[in-house]
Amino acid sequence: MTKNEPEAIVGGKITNLSLRRWLHSLPGVDKVGLESRAAGLGTRSIKTTSKTWALDAAIKMMDLTTLEGMDTPERVRSLCLKALTPDPTDPDCPRPAAICVYGDMVSVAKQILGKSGIYVAAVATAFPSGRASVAVKLQDTKDAVKAGADEIDMVIDRGAFLSGNYLEVYKQIQAVKNACTRADGSKAHLKVILETGELQTYDNIRRASYLAMLAGGDFIKTSTGKVTVNATIPINLLMLQAVRDWYDQTGVLIGVKPAGGIRTAKDAIKYLVVVKEVAGERWLSPDLFRFGASSLLNDVLMQRQKLKTGNYSGPDYVTVD
Amino acid sequence: MFEYAPAPESRALVTFQSSYGHFIGGKFTKPSNTYQTISPSTEQVLAEISTASAKDVDLAVKAARSAYEKVWSKLSGAERGKYLYRIARIIQERARELAIAETINNGKPIKETRDADIPLVAAWFFYYAGWADKLDYAGFGVNPKAHGVAAQVIPWNFPLMMLAWKIAPALAAGNTVVLKPAETTPLTALLFAEICQQAGLPDGVVNIITGFGQTGADLIAHKDVNKVAFTGSTGVGRLIAKQIAGTNKKVTLELGGKAANIVFDDAPLDQAVEGIINGIFFNQGHVCCAGSRLLVQESIQDELLKKLKRRMETLKLGDPLDKNTDIGAINSKAQLDKITKMVKIGVKEGGEAWAPNCEIPSKGFWYAPTVITGVAATNTVAREEIFGPVLSVLTFRTPAEAVAKANNTPFGLSAGIWSEKGSRILKVADQLNAGVIWANTFNQFDPASPFGGFKESGYGREGGRHGLLAYLKGDN
Structure with a gap:
């Protein structure tokens, strides 16, 4: 048994009891302290060269997202083209890391993005509620992988988590991870959505983060974007602490993806400040940090144009997606 | 990678005069016997500051006594409160300027002066302004009386905040004051003197004299001082306690710590x-x-x-x-x-x-x-x-x-x-x-919360209702 096997980390056979003991032995989170630290980082002043860097980085770390019931192939196609050429006036404008769509749209997206280097991520496992049988969730995942998804964004079973059935949550993540295996044996990248807005407490969010990392998630992601409270800076900070401490303990690098509610370049820069100061510069990479966002890209593009030309351009000068 | 570009606050908002006299009886005296105050982050000279002699101290105490007898003690609490509210509002209006000035003269980061020091200074004046017409309900009996002239000596670590902790309750309770800022950080106290003028505070209610330890000692030793308030080192606190032993002066000391x-x-x-x-x-x-x-x-x-x-x-x-x-x-x-x-x-x-x-x-x-x-x-x-x-x-x-x-x-x-x-x-x-x-927190301050120490950290409380006690008769 190597030190990174779940049994070694938890300190015994994986049972609901051992998971409970392990998760509940993590240090508590003081709400006031966490939020005041997050607010403190929010006052960092980012301008000139650091702002230029941050805006480009925000685009490179973006999962450009459309997750609507009204999504159509044309809509997805349009979004993919936007990802390929975010700013037609500036050939140097970087591209987003990925496009994030529902599973049935993967083949449409894949057709356009092909080998462009922009990944296709699919939400799966009965997104957003996750309220379906395990068999359905796994099939959902397999379908997306088979259609060519590079990344899978799964949701955890919040009901199981809140009722204390950590083992069920753990097993489902492991099963989805297995379902990410392609015919050639390689694996789609797995992001585990905790839906922090439903877990409610910071202690729960820390525990769910650890549970997802233990079960083999490559990324931990805050939200589906479909509930009242989505990503916040304190939650982002807390999850970055979790991946940092996890790396210290295991040597395994896990990514973080805040999603939902990040709409402005200013917000995105605040998130990047937290990444830099809490997890460290190593995490300032699309491999380890992503934004899940739909309207953020255009605001970042407008800010980029402002930095280049000195003038605010306005929404008429960025393309609708 | 993601290195923060310099984001310096502009100094343009702050103008220091080339030299300062003392603020006595509502006016600045002619600069005399000066020394240089510098910015500790650049060692640049900021202004020439006067050193108060025993004679200057006497003038300041006399101005405070006169203002106490003729004006301040005759005003109602509500009237005193109006002045304090006015000062509080001016501090808020000039907050940015004061934050920059404090940062330049003290060396502390603008983040702190902007987000902690100056907001607390304004909060302190607002808080005690509210007490000025409610002293009957402070729990010290009906119509509690002020001591008279308060001599206040403050340190360099929170120059304007320590000034506010001292002056706001003193004035609310009806005292007049002579305050000596630390020799290395006099500038915001002198800007505060300008604020007193701007607020139309009656002449002599607040007097600010600058100088070194000797000036502080002369001030505390002055026979017409009724109340002494000091924040600083335990060593100096001991000297003060000895100095005033056997006099009728009341004293509060806020000294060192090793928390x-x-x-x-x-x-x-x-x-x-x-x-x-x-x-x-x-x-x-x-x-x-x-x-x-x-x-x-x-x-x-x-x-x-x-x-x-x-x-x-x-x-x-x-x-x-x-x-x-x-x-x-x-x-x-x-x-x-x-x-x-x-x-x-x-x-x-x-x-x-x-x-x-x-x-x-x-x-x-x-x-x-x-x-x-x-x-x-x-x-x-x-x-x-x-x-x-x-x-x-x-x-x-x-x-x-x-x-x-x-x-x-x-x-x-x-x-x-x-x-x-x-x-x-x-x-x-x-x-x-x-x-x-x-x-599960540290260094939280609020004007409503009393602050002070035990043992060699001093005695008396500043802040809250307890902070009024130090400036009213019938306390100790």
Whole structure:
């Protein structure tokens, strides 16, 4: 048994009891302290060269997202083209890391993005509620992988988590991870959505983060974007602490993806400040940090144009997606 | 990669005069017997400051006495309150200017003067303005009387905030004041004198004289002073207590500290790290209630120190006017020398000093945030106040040992407790001998909350209803 096997980390056979003991032995989170630290980082002043860097980085770390019931192939196609050429006036404008769509749209997206280097991520496992049988969730995942998804964004079973059935949550993540295996044996990248807005407490969010990392998630992601409270800076900070401490303990690098509610370049820069100061510069990479966002890209593009030309351009000068 | 570009606050908002006299009877005197005040971050000379002689002190006390007898004592509380509200509003209006001025003259980061010092200064005046017409309900009987003339001597670590802590309750209670700021940080007090003029405060109600220790001693010794308030070192506090013994002067002293910040093994660790950082590196550790002794439960020492050191690596030391600066300049060469000497002693006595790699500017007075581990209760750095960005780390095994070690100091100003267990916090807090105890936080100040110490940390309380007591008769 190597030190990174779940049994070694938890300190015994994986049972609901051992998971409970392990998760509940993590240090508590003081709400006031966490939020005041997050607010403190929010006052960092980012301008000139650091702002230029941050805006480009925000685009490179973006999962450009459309997750609507009204999504159509044309809509997805349009979004993919936007990802390929975010700013037609500036050939140097970087591209987003990925496009994030529902599973049935993967083949449409894949057709356009092909080998462009922009990944296709699919939400799966009965997104957003996750309220379906395990068999359905796994099939959902397999379908997306088979259609060519590079990344899978799964949701955890919040009901199981809140009722204390950590083992069920753990097993489902492991099963989805297995379902990410392609015919050639390689694996789609797995992001585990905790839906922090439903877990409610910071202690729960820390525990769910650890549970997802233990079960083999490559990324931990805050939200589906479909509930009242989505990503916040304190939650982002807390999850970055979790991946940092996890790396210290295991040597395994896990990514973080805040999603939902990040709409402005200013917000995105605040998130990047937290990444830099809490997890460290190593995490300032699309491999380890992503934004899940739909309207953020255009605001970042407008800010980029402002930095280049000195003038605010306005929404008429960025393309609708 | 993601390096923050410099984001300095503009100095253009602040204009210092080339020289300042004293502010006596509502007017500035002609500058005399001057010395230079500098910016500790650049060593640049900012202005010439006058040194008050015994004669100047006498003039200031006379002006305060006259204002007390003729004007201030005759005003109703509501009228006094109006002036205090007016001062509070002007402070808010000029907040940015005051923050920059404080940062330039003191060396502390603009982030702190902007977000902590100046907002608290305004809050203090607003709070005590509200008390001015409600003294009957402060619990000291009907129509409590002011002492008369208050002599106030304040330190350099929070120049304008200490001024507010002294002047706001004194005026609300109906006293007039003569205040002496520290010799290294007189400029915001002199800007405050301008604010008194701007507010139309009657002449002589607030007088500000500048100078060194001798000026302070002359002021406190003046026979027409009724009340003495001092914040500063325990050594000077002792001299003051001796000096006024056998007189009718009332006194409050807010002196040094060597606070224990106690971290139990069930603490919220990441937040405790923030609290430790805030406790000792806020204002370069120039804080009398700084959490300068970290008492950490032995079982989590390694984990906590690892997190603490990593966090310290992210602290930015440098230009205090830069909005991204966390650690500013040490206020004076003398203080820098003292800190340097204390750390040397700490290492010589067996402690291990560690500081993150941070570039020290070539000009000015700087000291990198430092943690000394392996400190024993017998070591100098565990017993004496360093008054700098230096944390001494001690360990404990049981709650009883934590309490014993925390209380094992001649000081008793503040303490911190970190634990997720509420019952433990209450029990330990009950046993700690300190005037202020923070639980799962540190260095929180509010005008409604009394502040002050036990033992060699002084006596009397500032802030809250208790803070009025020091400025009203019938108290002690």
